[in-house]
Amino acid sequence: MRGVLILSGGVDSTTLLYKMLSDGYEVAAITFNYAQRHKKEIDCAKTIAERLHITHRVVDLSSLASLLGDSALLGGKEVPSCHYTEEAAKKTVVPNRNMIMLSVAAGYAEAHEIPEVFYAAHKNDSTIYPDCRLEFVSALRPAIRLATAWHPVELQAPFVDMSKAEIVRLGIALQVPYELTWSCYRGKERPCRTCPTCIEREEAFALNGRRDPLVDEGN
Numbered sequence: 001m002r003g004v005l006i007l008s009g010g011v012d013s014t015t016l017l018y019k020m021l022s023d024g025y026e027v028a029a030i031t032f033n034y035a036q037r038h039k040k041e042i043d044c045a046k047t048i049a050e051r052l053h054i055t056h057r058v059v060d061l062s063s064l065a066s067l068l069g070d071s072a073l074l075g076g077k078e079v080p081s082c083h084y085t086e087e088a089a090k091k092t093v094v095p096n097r098n099m100i101m102l103s104v105a106a107g108y109a110e111a112h113e114i115p116e117v118f119y120a121a122h123k124n125d126s127t128i129y130p131d132c133r134l135e136f137v138s139a140l141r142p143a144i145r146l147a148t149a150w151h152p153v154e155l156q157a158p159f160v161d162m163s164k165a166e167i168v169r170l171g172i173a174l175q176v177p178y179e180l181t182w183s184c185y186r187g188k189e190r191p192c193r194t195c196p197t198c199i200e201r202e203e204a205f206a207l208n209g210r211r212d213p214l215v216d217e218g219n
């Protein structure tokens, strides 16, 4: 089995990578530089891919940033210091990000005759970001199949009904090295522990009776 995985370097996609390898997949990972403020996650993705000796491509989409508005993730608006709320989600959304990345990943898969593309959208994200919802996955799946008809590519989002805490539970069982992952939108040396993704990440570990290893390292 072969699959292309969109690997951000965060908790969810890294857990999915370990799950795919555990399920017997040969994984080709693809990471996008979309001029995100937290570029550190790209280095994390590289480190993880190197450790696992998997094929890994970093794709530069940074020139798109100027088209995509003033998202906090692109250095426009301030990164909010609060739990995910509708307002915080609007500040951190990168318009149509997953559709853009999945289109590129599906093209890469088709070109290399790799039959599946995976991304790690999950239930927490689906309440705030439209391109993480089951409806989006269900609509895009046949569109990708139609667009890649000579070497059909199937879209897979196995975490779409799982919470982040459930993903971390799976990852603990798979011995995912979470100390190598990165989530914080501020992308400084240490996690800020106040942005929405830091709060969500720490909560996911706490719900499993664990501490986030990045926080444990001395924050």
Ligand SMILES: [Zn+2]
Residues within 6 Å of the ligand: 183, 184, 185, 186, 191, 192, 193, 194, 195, 196, 197, 198, 199
């Ligand atoms: Zn943070």
